[in-house]
Amino acid sequence: MTTIALEFPPLEPRGGAYKRAAGSLGGHHYFTAVQCRPTFGGLGQHTTDTKMNVEDFRKNGKEMIDYICDYVGGISERRVTPAVEPGYLRPLLPSTAPLKPESWSDIMADVEEKIMPGVTHWQHPRFHAYFPSGNSFPSILGDMLSDAIGCIGFSWAASPACTELETIVLDWLGQAIGLPKEFLAFSEGSKGGGVIQTCASECVLVSMLAAREQAILKLKQDNPNGTDGELLNTLVAYCSKEAHSCVEKAAKICMVKLRILDPDNQCSLRGNTVRDAMHADMESGLTPFFMSTTLGSTSCCSFDNLVEIGPVCSDLDVWMHVDSAYAGNAFICEEFKPLMRGIEHASSFNTNPNKWLLTNFDCSTMWVRDRFKLTQALVVDPLYLQHNYSAQSIDYRHWGVPLSRRFRALKLWFVLRSYGIDGLQRYIRNHCTLAKRFEQLVLKDSRFEVANDVKMGLVCFRLKGEDKLTQELLAKINISGQLHMIPSLVNNRYIIRFCVTAEHATENDIDFAWSVVSDMAAEILSDPNNRQRRQSLLKRRLSFVRSVSRDVFQRSNSRSSLYDGCSPVIILDENDLEIKEDVFTFAPMKEELNEEIKSK
Numbered sequence: 001m002t003t004i005a006l007e008f009p010p011l012e013p014r015g016g017a018y019k020r021a022a023g024s025l026g027g028h029h030y031f032t033a034v035q036c037r038p039t040f041g042g043l044g045q046h047t048t049d050t051k052m053n054v055e056d057f058r059k060n061g062k063e064m065i066d067y068i069c070d071y072v073g074g075i076s077e078r079r080v081t082p083a084v085e086p087g088y089l090r091p092l093l094p095s096t097a098p099l100k101p102e103s104w105s106d107i108m109a110d111v112e113e114k115i116m117p118g119v120t121h122w123q124h125p126r127f128h129a130y131f132p133s134g135n136s137f138p139s140i141l142g143d144m145l146s147d148a149i150g151c152i153g154f155s156w157a158a159s160p161a162c163t164e165l166e167t168i169v170l171d172w173l174g175q176a177i178g179l180p181k182e183f184l185a186f187s188e189g190s191k192g193g194g195v196i197q198t199c200a201s202e203c204v205l206v207s208m209l210a211a212r213e214q215a216i217l218k219l220k221q222d223n224p225n226g227t228d229g230e231l232l233n234t235l236v237a238y239c240s241k242e243a244h245s246c247v248e249k250a251a252k253i254c255m256v257k258l259r260i261l262d263p264d265n266q267c268s269l270r271g272n273t274v275r276d277a278m279h280a281d282m283e284s285g286l287t288p289f290f291m292s293t294t295l296g297s298t299s300c301c302s303f304d305n306l307v308e309i310g311p312v313c314s315d316l317d318v319w320m321h322v323d324s325a326y327a328g329n330a331f332i333c334e335e336f337k338p339l340m341r342g343i344e345h346a347s348s349f350n351t352n353p354n355k356w357l358l359t360n361f362d363c364s365t366m367w368v369r370d371r372f373k374l375t376q377a378l379v380v381d382p383l384y385l386q387h388n389y390s391a392q393s394i395d396y397r398h399w400g401v402p403l404s405r406r407f408r409a410l411k412l413w414f415v416l417r418s419y420g421i422d423g424l425q426r427y428i429r430n431h432c433t434l435a436k437r438f439e440q441l442v443l444k445d446s447r448f449e450v451a452n453d454v455k456m457g458l459v460c461f462r463l464k465g466e467d468k469l470t471q472e473l474l475a476k477i478n479i480s481g482q483l484h485m486i487p488s489l490v491n492n493r494y495i496i497r498f499c500v501t502a503e504h505a506t507e508n509d510i511d512f513a514w515s516v517v518s519d520m521a522a523e524i525l526s527d528p529n530n531r532q533r534r535q536s537l538l539k540r541r542l543s544f545v546r547s548v549s550r551d552v553f554q555r556s557n558s559r560s561s562l563y564d565g566c567s568p569v570i571i572l573d574e575n576d577l578e579i580k581e582d583v584f585t586f587a588p589m590k591e592e593l594n595e596e597i598k599s600k
Helices: 054-073 104-118 137-149 160-177 200-222 228-232 246-254 271-283 306-315 327-332 334-340 371-376 409-443 467-480 507-526 531-539 550-558 590-599
Strands: 002-008 012-014 017-019 029-035 193-197 235-240 257-261 287-294 319-323 348-351 364-368 448-450 458-463 486-490 493-499 546-549 569-572
Touching (some): 160 193, 160 364, 160 409, 193 200, 200 235, 200 246, 200 319, 200 348, 200 371, 235 246, 257 271, 327 348, 364 371, 458 507, 467 493, 467 507
Parallel strands (some): 235 257
Antiparallel strands (some): 448 458
């Protein structure tokens, strides 16, 4: 083993950020590189057409780590959302790819000068939109190692460690969440197990595909002459109006009917509603086969009543999937486990560590009670993918849509070991405590109201009065660049979603956010009838918020479309703004907007 001491010169300032020649902040910085077997032989001296050999990568890789550290360490000094217009990047880059290799320093200079100005900084302490985008240094390092190994883990034989670590880590996390032992691969007599998918949308789709296969097989027992097409036409899936829009997309892919049910006034779907809908459909000759429930909805973090819905699904042999993409991570904390009561009735469950468990995208974990029912719908087994250990191992290519799979279990393994369950519990509890702090600030202000039951890290709030006031408030906040939030609809009222997202969020971050909200509300309420100013704000499209006319919204709503709570939508009355072009593009009023910007 050889130890080499390397000295790197300091950073050179460039345009308010830093262009890295080599080294790190704070003068000369010393690194210790340890060379371990296996070695690369003479590969480091070999020059390729890409101009990056092993030694180049060693040097540039260290510089990239330093750049990442500088970015993360200084992210609060950047504007949380970019101040750019659609198409900003096209004039800044060549129209064709370079014919000859370019230097690494030039590439990195363009990252800071051309790419970063168009980045929305999801890890920013002032970013309160959507849900957390999980990230941490152990996760990044795990992904780096996965990228370096570069295996495609479609089967056990393709890379045994890739498959086996995934099974083990999913059992670890499933135990911490408190899933029934039937969902764990290593429980005695279990037929279940876990798998990492790309996202919750894929989990819902795969579950629906499996449920569809089981339903058709069952129908063929009673109607052996029925064709798949005829039987498929009778199948009905169900979900709440608060469910994520991915359920609707999954139903389209599966070519089945979808019944969207109304929740109660707490945005929770109840058992009687499900039972009545399923029985009504059965009386019409249809076949209920799939129920998608939600624990922690996107729009307001509401929870369906599994205790009531579960027995209905069990009685009618309906596959019940539980989508808990955000809130499911919090079930590692004992105080939140009661929110998953009724989970024993589930056929499948998913949560996203890439949301609230400090693991970077993509990493959506899914468990099934019966893996054979899942794989029966997805098995395709050509000769070139077969191997001698199929009967003794899991081949994850049968657990999802894609054949190819990354070694994603590494980063989740790194996170679980680096933080421990205790550390992850502290992180989640801190977010929940800070959300409660923000909720109390809202409740103490008579101008505002809270629109959801704040159980975790999301607070939905609005200005009292007509929706236009809250719309204008969000517009003003987002345009300022001081904060970033998005709207949604809760009980058909326009609300603003405030989510605690930063890993190291503090009370100061919450207090700052509230001061921005409060001050801008005061400006709006001091002159609520200034129509010219309001139209000006709306013309700016509320800073990345999609504007649709009320007519378009109502037509869409009449089709029972689901809204995911993460696609920002502002509803305009006809007398607010005339939309002259496709409302789903960025085209309307671009000339007026440019003139307004110039005049500022």
